[in-house]
Amino acid sequence: MKKQVVIVDYGMGNVFSVSRALEFCGAEAVLSADAAVIEAAQYLILPGVGAFPDGMQELSGRGLVEPLRRYARSGKPFLGICLGMQMFFQSTEEFGFHEGLGILPGMVKQIPDRKADGSLRRIPHIGWNRLLYGAAKDGAIANALGDNFWGYFVHSFAAETAKPEHRLAYCDYDGFEVTAVVGSENILGCQFHPEKSGLAGLKLLARFLGEETTANPAFQTELAARK
C-alpha cells in the first residue's frame, strides 16, 4: 500500500510540485489545511515559498499553529521545506521581528549582503549548491546524501540553529555558511527545494518516507534515460 503524506496547504507553497515529487517517490500526497487531518497524518510536510511573516499569518489564520506544534511533538516524521523549514525556528528578523513555530531553537536571519572582503554578495541566493556536512559528516544525513549532493536554493534568509547538532548540512555561498539541512529526532528541514533538485532531491524525499530508491521503478527508468 502507498504511504500517505499530508502536505500543509496554507496558500504559500508550491504544493503541486511537492505532490508530484512525492508521487514520483511512490507515495500518495494529500493536500490539507484541516487541523484534524494534519494531526492524524503519518508523514507531514510543511512546504513554503514566500515571506516568513505572511507564512505565519496564513498558518495562524487557519488555526494551524498549535496543531503543527503538537504534530512535531508526536514523534511522527515532519519535513519542512524552505520557508516551511524556516518557520520551524523560534523567530525571524524578516520585515521586523516575528515569532515562528518554535519547533527547533534558533533564529532566521538575513544572509549578509557583503562578503568578508567588503564586496557585494548577490541576494537572494538563487541556484544550485553542494551540501557540506562539517561536524555532522558522520551523521545519518551525510551518509544518506553523500558528497555530491546538489540542492536548488532560492532564499534571502537563512536559519541559525541554537544547538550546533541540529545543523546536519550547510553550503558555502560566497563565503557564508548557509544552513541547508536541519533536524532532530522526527524533525527534518531543508532550505533547498528537494522537489526541484532533480534526482538528488527526490532521493532525499524517498529517504524521509523510508523508501528504498533501488526498489522504485520510476527512479530506475529515470536513471536509465541518462545512460
Next chain:
Amino acid sequence: MIRLIARLDIKGENLIKGVHLEGLRVMGDPQAFSQKYYLDGADELIYIDSVASLYGRNNLTEIVRRTAKDIFVPLTVGGGVRSVEDVRHLLASGADKVAINTAAVKNPGLISEVSRRFGSQCMVLSVEAKQAAPGKWEAYTDNGREKTGLDVVEWVSEAVKLGAGEVLLTSVDKEGTKKGFDIPLLSAISELVNVPVIASGGMGNLDHLFDAVEKGHANAVAMASVLHYGQLTLPQIRSACRERNMVLRDYEKTSSHC
C-alpha cells in the same frame, strides 16, 4: 556557480523559435523538449508565452501543469502575467518563478506586490533590450515590438529597488541570430545590480557562453536555438564549461549515486 537554462518560447500548444523574437517557426510539443532537457541535466527551464501579451491572455497554465509533472528542476514562466492572481495560478500549476515584462512596465507597483507576496526570488524581471546608441539600450515589450521609452539601465535599477529578484535579460538584436550575446549590455546590467542576471538571446556556440560568463558576468545562461536544433547538447555544454573551470552542478555524479 553558473546555471545552464533551457528557454522554450511557446505559442498556443507549440514550442516555437524565431529570430529577433519574430518570424516564428513551430518546433513541436514543448513537453517532449522540456523532458529531454531535464533528463540531460538542464539546471532550470524557462517558458515564455510569446503571444500572451498580444492577445491579452495567458494560456500557459495548462502547459505548465502538464509539463511540471515530470520535471524536478525549477521552472520560470512568463508571458501575459498581469496580476498577483495570475502569479498565484502559475505557482499553483507548478511554476517556481514568474517572469514579468509588459505588466511591470505598465504598472511598476506590480513588482513590489509580487515580491512582497511570494518573495523576491519569485519575481523575475524580463527585459527585452534593443540598442539605441553605443552603451545605451531601450526596453521593449511584446516580443520587441513595442517601444517603452525606458532606458534599460535605469529601468532595471528601478525594478530591482522595487523588489525584482532576478533579471532575464534578452537582447532583441541578438535573439535567434546565433551570433553571440550582447556583452556590453550584459556587463552594464551585471555591474549595476546585486541580483542574478540571466543572459538570453544569441547563443550559437560555446564561445558565446564563455563570453557571457567571463566578460558579461552573467550568473546564468539561457539557450534556445542551439538546443532546439540539436546543435549542442547539454552534456556537451556542461563538459566544455568544466574544462573552462566554471563551477556547475555536479549532475552526473549525483545521479550515479542514486
